[in-house]
Amino acid sequence: MLTFLALASVVILGIVPKQSQAIVIYTGWERHALVGSDIRLSCSFFSWRWTSEDVTFSWTYRPDGSRDTLSIFHYTGGVPYVDNKGPFRDRLEFVGNPSRRDGSILIKNLDFSDNGTFTCDAKNPPDIVGRPSSVRLLVFEKVPIQAGVITGAIIGVVLGLLVLIVVIYYLMRFLVARRVFSLSVSKHGKKKKEGSQQRQLWTPPPLTCYPLP
Structure with a gap:
């Protein structure tokens, strides 16, 4: 009986439980930059739902040749949190716009030691299931x-x-x-030739002289 009443309330009131759907996260594949320059690492996501007030972004970093992954940035509750002890302290800035599903970060004054893989993860509750996306950064002395x-x-x-x-x-x-000009000239010449031939074929009748009375 209780089950029947619950189903009836769902049908009548339109109360449908929210279900989590997959979220797709996008970053670049590989970025190149020069020593001493700044670079923007973009991160965005696709979700079927409106952007939630509880949207979150997280960035991690794994240096080249290392298996350790470091958490360098986290955005939650409308507040960005930057790691103040890691390799990017005082060099990382949040430049994204969460309301537009943008969780980009800016890394300043790049060095060779910054080479590595940066991974972005995003959540848009109730859509929290998705695969993080990674971008590799390569820093060069020159292009x-x-x-x-x-x-x-x-x-x-x-x-x-x-x-x-x-x-x-x-x-x-x-x-x-x-081609058009040639056809026009040819057609005009043909008409002129036909007119000349017609004039040559026509001969006036002979004149007949009669004696005066």
């Missing part, structure tokens, strides 16, 4: 030659394709215009 060559090659190929498309476009326009 890697390989990356510059690849970027230059991509830009060159794109520009080359654009130039080729423009050349083909104008070439086709020229050929079409030339």
